[in-house]
Amino acid sequence: xxxxxxxxxxxxxxxxxxxxxxxxxxxxxxxxxxxxxxxxxxxxxxxxxxxxxxxxxxxxxxxxxxxxxxxxxxxxxxxxxxxxxxxxxxxxxxxx
Amino acid sequence: xxxxxxxxxxxxxxxxxxxxxxxxxxxxxxxxxxxxxxxxxxxxxxxxxxxxxxxxxxxxxxxxxxxxxxxxxxxxxxxxxxxxxxxxxxxxxxxxxxxxxxxxxxxxxxxxxxxxxxxxxxxxxxxxxxxxxxxxxxxxxxxxxxxxxxxxxxxxxxxxxxxxxxxxxxxxxxxxxxxxxxxxx
Numbered sequence: 676x677x678x679x680x681x682x683x684x685x686x687x688x689x690x691x692x693x694x695x696x697x698x699x700x701x702x703x704x705x706x707x708x709x710x711x712x713x714x715x716x717x718x719x720x721x722x723x724x725x726x727x728x729x730x731x732x733x734x735x736x737x738x739x740x741x742x743x744x745x746x747x748x749x750x751x752x753x754x755x756x757x758x759x760x761x762x763x764x765x766x767x768x769x770x771x
Numbered sequence: 772x773x774x775x776x777x778x779x780x781x782x783x784x785x786x787x788x789x790x791x792x793x794x795x796x797x798x799x800x801x802x803x804x805x806x807x808x809x810x811x812x813x814x815x816x817x818x819x820x821x822x823x824x825x826x827x828x829x830x831x832x833x834x835x836x837x838x839x840x841x842x843x844x845x846x847x848x849x850x851x852x853x854x855x856x857x858x859x860x861x862x863x864x865x866x867x868x869x870x871x872x873x874x875x876x877x878x879x880x881x882x883x884x885x886x887x888x889x890x891x892x893x894x895x896x897x898x899x900x901x902x903x904x905x906x907x908x909x910x911x912x913x914x915x916x917x918x919x920x921x922x923x924x925x926x927x928x929x930x931x932x933x934x935x936x937x938x939x940x941x942x943x944x945x946x947x948x949x950x951x952x953x954x955x956x
Contacts, residue, residue, distance in 0.1 A: 711900070763848055
């Protein structure tokens with residue numbers, strides 16, 4: 676399969692393949708406490724503490740982190756759950 | 772003094788009466804703010820209200836456009852970053868449910884903070900965590916706290932309330948973690 680040479684922001688335009696993986700992305704915000712973000716990753720996704728802390732620090736330092744991947748509907752449910760918690764999350768097609 | 776302390780599965784909140792009143796007021800204002808998104812006017816058409824309530828119970832129905840109010844826009848963000856059509860569709864299907872759950876959490880805060888002593892079971896403690904988050908997101912939007920390191924601009928009293936809500940949330944979370952630690956021993 677050819678490697679797409681699309682800009683990062685245009686990958687959503689690509690044709691949707693049935694088994695294209697989707698990802699849930701959590702974005703940094705200046706409001707949520709680090710301890711709370713880590714707690715959400717543990718209590719909702721069931722991550723062990725070191726993985727939750729790693730993802731939380733990725734969000735904090737890199738501005739975003741992929742916290743889950745899978746089918747589109749599942750990612751939509753995750754995004755809705757993150758919004759329940761007050762975290763800023765979006766879903767997108769896996770760009771990797 | 773740490774405002775939260777657990778005994779068994781119950782967390783007791785020790786708040787001054789003015790603090791309890793303030794938190795209840797803020798949660799009440801959050802309910803009014805979110806209520807704007809349900810499209811139901813207080814005292815409006817009862818049939819329309821009943822339909823909206825039913826749709827919310829089913830978790831479907833909602834506006835097609837993102838809120839203009841920056842606080843609401845942060846509470847109810849787009850699900851897709853660069854795809855307006857998909858965001859609109861997702862919002863139409865899920866927003867009322869999200870709003871309904873946020874209002875339900877804030878209602879639990881209003882009800883529990885009015886009791887003496889304030890005792891939270893596991894579920895109401897979760898409602899407190901979420902509502903404290905929603906209140907901080909709302910105040911941050913009003914105070915123009917938009918990036919890490921922003922101190923906020925505006926009313927000093929509002930800044931103090933914002934910090935206080937952060938302290939409450941942090942200490943409540945610590946106590947929830949301690950309670951969970953007991954459980955795992």
